[in-house]
Amino acid sequence: MKLLKMIFSRACLTAIFLILQLVAIFAAVYFFNQYFIVFQILSSLLGLIVFLVIVNKREPAEFKLPWLVLVLLIPLFGVLLYLLFGSVRLPKKAAAALKKQTDALAGYLSESEKDAQTLPPEQLGLRNYLKANARTFGSRGNRVTYFKLGEEFFEDLILSLKGAEKFILMEYFLIFPGKMWSTIHEILVEKVKEGVDVKVMYDDIGTLGMQKNGYWKTLRREGIDCRKFNPFRPVVSAIFNNRDHRKITVVDGKIAYTGGVNIGDEYINEDHKLGHWKDTAIRIEGSEVAALTAAFLSLFSLESKEKLSFERYFPAQTPRFDDEGFVHFFGDGPKPMYREQVGENNYLHLIYAAKSSVLITTPYLIIDHQMASALRNAAFRGVNVTIITPHIPDKKIILDITRSHYAYLLEAGVHIYEYTPGFIHAKSVLVDDEIAFVGTVNFDYRSLVHHFECGALVIGAPCLKDIKRDIEETIARSEEIPQDFRLKGFARLTASILHLFSPMF
Numbered sequence: 139m140k141l142l143k144m145i146f147s148r149a150c151l152t153a154i155f156l157i158l159q160l161v162a163i164f165a166a167v168y169f170f171n172q173y174f175i176v177f178q179i180l181s182s183l184l185g186l187i188v189f190l191v192i193v194n195k196r197e198p199a200e201f202k203l204p205w206l207v208l209v210l211l212i213p214l215f216g217v218l219l220y221l222l223f224g225s226v227r228l229p230k231k232a233a234a235a236l237k238k239q240t241d242a243l244a245g246y247l248s249e250s251e252k253d254a255q256t257l258p259p260e261q262l263g264l265r266n267y268l269k270a271n272a273r274t275f276g277s278r279g280n281r282v283t284y285f286k287l288g289e290e291f292f293e294d295l296i297l298s299l300k301g302a303e304k305f306i307l308m309e310y311f312l313i314f315p316g317k318m319w320s321t322i323h324e325i326l327v328e329k330v331k332e333g334v335d336v337k338v339m340y341d342d343i344g345t346l347g348m349q350k351n352g353y354w355k356t357l358r359r360e361g362i363d364c365r366k367f368n369p370f371r372p373v374v375s376a377i378f379n380n381r382d383h384r385k386i387t388v389v390d391g392k393i394a395y396t397g398g399v400n401i402g403d404e405y406i407n408e409d410h411k412l413g414h415w416k417d418t419a420i421r422i423e424g425s426e427v428a429a430l431t432a433a434f435l436s437l438f439s440l441e442s443k444e445k446l447s448f449e450r451y452f453p454a455q456t457p458r459f460d461d462e463g464f465v466h467f468f469g470d471g472p473k474p475m476y477r478e479q480v481g482e483n484n485y486l487h488l489i490y491a492a493k494s495s496v497l498i499t500t501p502y503l504i505i506d507h508q509m510a511s512a513l514r515n516a517a518f519r520g521v522n523v524t525i526i527t528p529h530i531p532d533k534k535i536i537l538d539i540t541r542s543h544y545a546y547l548l549e550a551g552v553h554i555y556e557y558t559p560g561f562i563h564a565k566s567v568l569v570d571d572e573i574a575f576v577g578t579v580n581f582d583y584r585s586l587v588h589h590f591e592c593g594a595l596v597i598g599a600p601c602l603k604d605i606k607r608d609i610e611e612t613i614a615r616s617e618e619i620p621q622d623f624r625l626k627g628f629a630r631l632t633a634s635i636l637h638l639f640s641p642m643f
Contacts, residue, residue, distance in 0.1 A: 185213030188220055200506040201587070201641040227473045228380060232440065236475050239439045243432040244273060246452040248425055253278040257464060260491045261573065261597050267487060268468045268595070272480050274432075276466030276595070279458035280424030284576070284601040286608040288405040291397065291419035292318060298389045298421075299325045305335040305451060307388040307434045311381070311578075312344035314402035316409070322401065330361035335450075339438050341382040342366040344400075365441045380472050383589035385419075385578050386434050391453040394422045394430040396467070396592055397576055398563050405563070413530045413560025416612065418499075420576045420594060420601070422465060425456045429467040433592055463599030470579065471590040481579040482586040484595070485567060486512050492569045495522040497609045499564040503527055503540040504582035504640055510543065514550035522553070526612055528563075529556035535636065541625050542633040548621050555616035562612070565593070566605065573597050574605050583641045 192205050208216035228236065254265050254276065265276050285291040299306060299322065306329060313319055326336050338357060345366070350356070357364035367382040387395040397419025403409040405417055422430070431451050439446055470481040489496055489512045496516055503525065505513075517523045525547070531537035544554055565585075567575045577593015579585045596602065625633060 182213050184217055185209050188217050192220070198506055198508065198641070201583075204639045204641060207638070228471075228475055233474050236436060236440050239436045240273065240432075240475075243436055243448060246448060247275060247428055247432060248277065250275065250277050250425075253464065257597065261464075264484070264487050264491065264573070264595060264597075265464070265466055267483065268466055268480070271476065271478050271483075272468035272470065274429045274466065274468045276464055277425045278464050279460065279462060280422055280426045280465040281457075281459040281462050282465055282594075282596055282599050282601045283421040283423075284604040284608070285397070285419045285421070286604070286611075287407070288399045288415065288417040288419070289407055291395065291399050291417075291421075292406045294421060295387060295395060296321065296325065298387075298393050298395075299329070302329055302334050302389045304390045305337070305388075306390075307337050307386070307431065307438075307451070309339045309382065309384055309386040309434050309437065310344075310401050311341045311383045311385065312348065312400045312402060313338075313340045314345070314348045314400075316403035318403050318406050318408065319401050326362055327360055336362045337434075337438060338362055338364040339367055339382070339434075339441060340364075340401075342369045343381055344383075346370065363442075365438060367437065367441050379584075379588045381584075381589050382437060383578050383585060384433070384437075384469070384592040386430050386592065388427060388431050388434060388451075391427055391431055391451055392423060392456065394427040394467075395419055396422075396430065396578070396594060398565050398578060410560075412528075412532060415560055416499075416557055416562040416564055418564040418566055418576060418608070420596070422467070422594065423457065424459055424462075424465070426465045426467050426594070427456065428452055430592075433467070433469045437590065461600075463602075464595075464597040465599070466595040466597075467592070468594070469590065469592045472588065479586055481591050481593075482509065484575065484593075485509065485579070485581070488567050488569050488573065488575060489513060489516050489523075491573070492516050492521045492523075494570050495568070496524070497568040497606075498523075498525045498581070499562055499566045499609065499612065500525065500581040501528055501532070501561065501563045501565070502536055502580050502582040503543050504536070504637070505543060506583075506641075509581070510546060513547055513552055517547075517551040523547075523551070524553040524555065524609075524613065526555045526557055526562055526609070526616055528561045529558045529617065530560045532561055535632065538625065538629045538633040539637050539640065541623075542630065542637060544619055544623050544625070548619065548623060554619040554623075555613055556619065557612060557616045559615055566609075568602070568605050568609060571602060571606055574602055576605070587641065 189209050192202050205220050208219060257265060269275055330336050354364040354366045368380060385396055398417045399405045399419045404415050407415050435448060470476055513523055527540055565577055565579055574596045575593055579591045579593055585591055
C-alpha cells in the first residue's frame with residue numbers, strides 16, 4: 139500500500155509527466171538529427187540566431203554563458219531548452235496584473251522625503267536606489283526588534299497572532315506540518331471564529347510533498363483565505379522558476395515580521411536533523427508596516443484574482459517611535475515587474491559603501507563574478523569582510539559549490555567561517571555597525587534572479603547592537619576556514635560543472 143501510495147502521489151506523478159515530456163523532446167531531436175540533413179542545417183541556423191539573441195541580451199555574463207555552451211554544442215536541443223527555460227521574466231499577463239496591483243497599493247505608502255533627507259549621503263543613496271527600483275520609500279519612527287533564533291521569533295509571533303483583532307496576513311515559502319504550524323494553525327482557526335480576516339499564502343513547490351495535495355482548500359473550508367502561489371503543473375516551463383521565497387506576517391497593520399524563518403519545526407529547533415538551526419527575523423512596528431502589507435496584498439491579489447478592498451488593511455494612524463533609526467522594507471522579483479536585480483544590487487551597494495566592516499551570514503554562497511569582485515575589492519581596501527556559511531549542509535553538493543568560491547575570496551583577505559553546530563539559514567549583512575539588512579535573499583542565483591524576495595534595510599537603529607552581538611557570538615561558535623583552503627578531487631570537478639549551469643535554474 140505504501141508503494142502504491144508513493145507511486146500515485148502528486149510528486150511522483152508530476153515527475154513521471156516531466157520525464158515523459160523530456161523523453162519526447164529527446165526523441166524528436168534524435169529523429170530529426172538522424173534522418174533530416176536539411177533539418178540539421180536549419181537547426182544550426184536557428185542556433186546561430188538564438189546565439190546572437192543571447193549575446194545581445196542585457197543579462198549578466200554568468201547567465202548567458204551556459205546557454206551559449208548548450209546552443210553551440212547541441213544546437214537544436216539547446217535552442218529548445220532555451221525557449222523553455224531561458225526566460226527569467228514573468229509572463230506578460232501576470233506582469234501587467236501585478237503592476238496594476240502594485241500601482242494601486244502605492245497610494246497607501248507614505249513617502250517621507252523629510253525623513254530620507256536626514257540620512258548621510260551614502261545612506262541616502264541606498265535609499266534612493268530602492269525608491270527608484272523597488273518603489274518603496276522607507277521611514278523613520280519605526281521600532282525594530284531583532285530575533286537571533288527562530289524559536290525567539292516564534293514565541294513573539296504567537297503573542298502577536300493571539301492579539302489580532304482585525305486581520306492576519308501570512309506569506310511563506312513553505313509551511314510544513316509539525317509543532318510550529320499546528321500551534322499557528324490552531325490560533326488562526328480561533329481567530330476566524332472571532333471574526334478576524336485571516337489570509338495565508340504559501341509557495342506550491344516550496345511545500346510540495348510536505349502537505350497533502352489540496353491542503354489550501356482544507357484551510358479555506360476552515361475559513362482561512364488561503365492560496366498557493368504559482369501552482370506547479372507537470373509542464374516543462376521556466377514559469378515555475380518564479381517562486382515566492384518571501385516570509386511576511388502582518389497583524390492588524392500595526393506589527394509585521396520578516397526574515398529567514400519559514401514555518402517548519404527545523405526553524406525553531408524542534409527538528410535536529412541538520413544540527414542546530416541558526417536563523418534570524420525582525421519585527422517592525424510603525425509606518426513601515428504598510429510596505430509589508432502592500433507587498434503581501436500585491437502577490438495575494440495576483441494569485442487569488444479577486445478585487446480586494448485595500449483600504450481596510452491600512453490603519454489611518456500608526457505609532458511613531460522616536461530615536462529608532464530609519465527602516466526601508468523592499469521586495470525583489472523577476473523582470474519586468476522589477477527592472478533590475480534589486481536584491482543583488484542592494485548587497486553590492488552595501489559592500490561598496492563599507493568603510494571598516496562587512497559581516498555576512500548566508501546559507502549559500504553561489505555568487506557571480508560581480509559579487510565576488512565586490513567582496514574582494516572591499517577586503518583589498520582594508521575592510522574587514524567576514525562571511526559565515528553552514529558547516530552541516532542541507533544539500534551536500536550545494537555546500538561544495540559554496541566552498542568552490544572560498545579560495546578566490548580568501549586570497550584577497552576575506553574571512554570565512556562555517557557554523558559548526560549545524561545549519562545557518564540567516565540572510566543578513568551588517569556594514570560598519572551602522573546599516574543592516576535582514577530578509578529572505580540568499581547569496582545565490584535563485585534568490586538574486588528567479589524568486590520573489592523581500593527584506594529590510596535598518597539604519598542607525600538600536601537593534602543594530604543586537605545584530606552585531608549575535609554575529610560575534612555566531613563567529614565564536616564557528617570554525618574559520620584557513621587561507622590555504624582548496625576544494626579537492628571529485629567535489630571540485632562536480633562543483634565547477636554545476637557552477638557553470640547554476641544560473642539557469
